[in-house]
Amino acid sequence: MTTTALNELYQELAPCTDLNLSTLLPGGIQREVGHFNTFDIADLWEPTQPQSATPYTCRSFYKISLLRSRSRAYFANQSLDIAPDALVFSTPKVPFQWQPTEPQQGQFCLFTAEFVLPVLGGATPDELPLFRADGYPVFQLTPAEATRATAIFAQMRTELASDYAYKYDLLRAYVLELLHLGQKRQPATTLHPSYSAAARLSSRFVELLERQFPLTTSQQRVPLRTAKDFAAHLAVHVNHLNKVLKDSTGRTTTDLIGGRLAQEAKVLLRQTDWTLWEIADSLGFVDVAHFSHFFRRYAAISPGAFRMLAATPI
Incomplete structure (x- = not known):
């Protein structure tokens, strides 16, 4: 993929942080196979900003969000209120509109399809039930699951800031764990729709x-x-x-x-x-x-x- 869509995202994020764009953009991004990054929503949230919905858009990356506050989502002609401790999976194939309804807490990570290919056995994220165009992307977590998801995001941020030579292998493993956490919340008929x-x-x-x-x-x-x-x-x-x-x-x-x-x-x-x-x-x-x-x-x-x-x- 090109870096245009990612650059646009970081241009939007930069004014909400104390970091400049060059700090947000990882070095050598165009030379990397795939891309990954993670953010704390509280670092990007402006309590004084209007609580309007982010515009419908299809980007070139996938996103997993852990939302710890109330908000509203619009996707595939559906509207729903999101309670705290929800895991949300966004795909480039489906326009997704998110509207905060109170000061936000939580984390999210974004990645390209190329980034997770090594842990999906050559499959693409679109082949997973979580990212299917006709899927349901919002999953309410139990307290124990929310605690585990929070810990995974904390580990992601720690590894991303480290100089460990194989940190991206660990980050892929953390993404995979979040994917499995979401898939566990889906009924078996959704995970295996074609199975008789x-x-x-x-x-x-x-x-x-x-x-x-x-x-x-x-x-x-x-x-x-x-x-x-x-x-x-x-x-x-x-x-x-x-x-x-x-x-x-x-x-x-x-x-x-x-x-x-x-x-x-x-x-x-x-x-x-x-x-x-x-x-x-x-x-x-x-x-x-x-x-x-x-x-x-x-x-x-x-x-x-x-x-x-x-x-x-x-």
């Missing part, structure tokens, strides 16, 4: 299955081993769970569970010195004979032979 009920059930099954691993001590036991165990935990009938998984993966619930148990068994045989009895017990088998029969079905070899092959230098 079947897709959500499949996702919950996989998460529940994976959370049982890895096994790091021989005292651990796999708590859920059967299709009925998983169905009960997911509060669905076992036949429904089996149908959903069969439709989405082509495999039965029992086969998926067995495949994951076999995968963990191979890791334990290859990377630990646990006895066959300890491995069998941790994976929920009543004895080594049952474990060996199960393992042969998935690996076409006995557990002992697999361990010997794994230990043989290539």
Whole structure:
């Protein structure tokens, strides 16, 4: 992006502070990949200024605001009153108008899409539910969440003023934490609008299955081993769970569970010195004979032979 929009913003902010424009603008801004900055609203607030709304405008940066005072917002043909302790997410794609209704307290940070690309896995902020054009950008925080958000902004300001060589990596992490704080306030249907009920059930099954691993001590036991165990935990009938998984993966619930148990068994045989009895017990088998029969079905070899092959230098 060009720095024109950022320069315009800082031109607006400069008269409200004791700093000149060159101080507000970080050095080498045009050479940086992405841009980030943060401000305390109280430092920019003029109690004597008219309480008029900031004009509708679309800028070239994203903004996360923690508003600790009452105000009003207008966006996407909607109007709402904002109570204290609200987290607000602004995107260049949606004009946003903000009107203070009392002396303001809070913080905000602004950043370009390029700045957060490293922590979004190559995705852009617009792909997040928080910044969707049809999204809802204002989220009321609990007292604990407001305290955490305030601490994050304080850490941002501390790091931004430091000379730590990797401070921008930390700042990206703080932005990501604020994004997750906002996403936690959204309903699951908003976060995954395209997910069907079947897709959500499949996702919950996989998460529940994976959370049982890895096994790091021989005292651990796999708590859920059967299709009925998983169905009960997911509060669905076992036949429904089996149908959903069969439709989405082509495999039965029992086969998926067995495949994951076999995968963990191979890791334990290859990377630990646990006895066959300890491995069998941790994976929920009543004895080594049952474990060996199960393992042969998935690996076409006995557990002992697999361990010997794994230990043989290539």
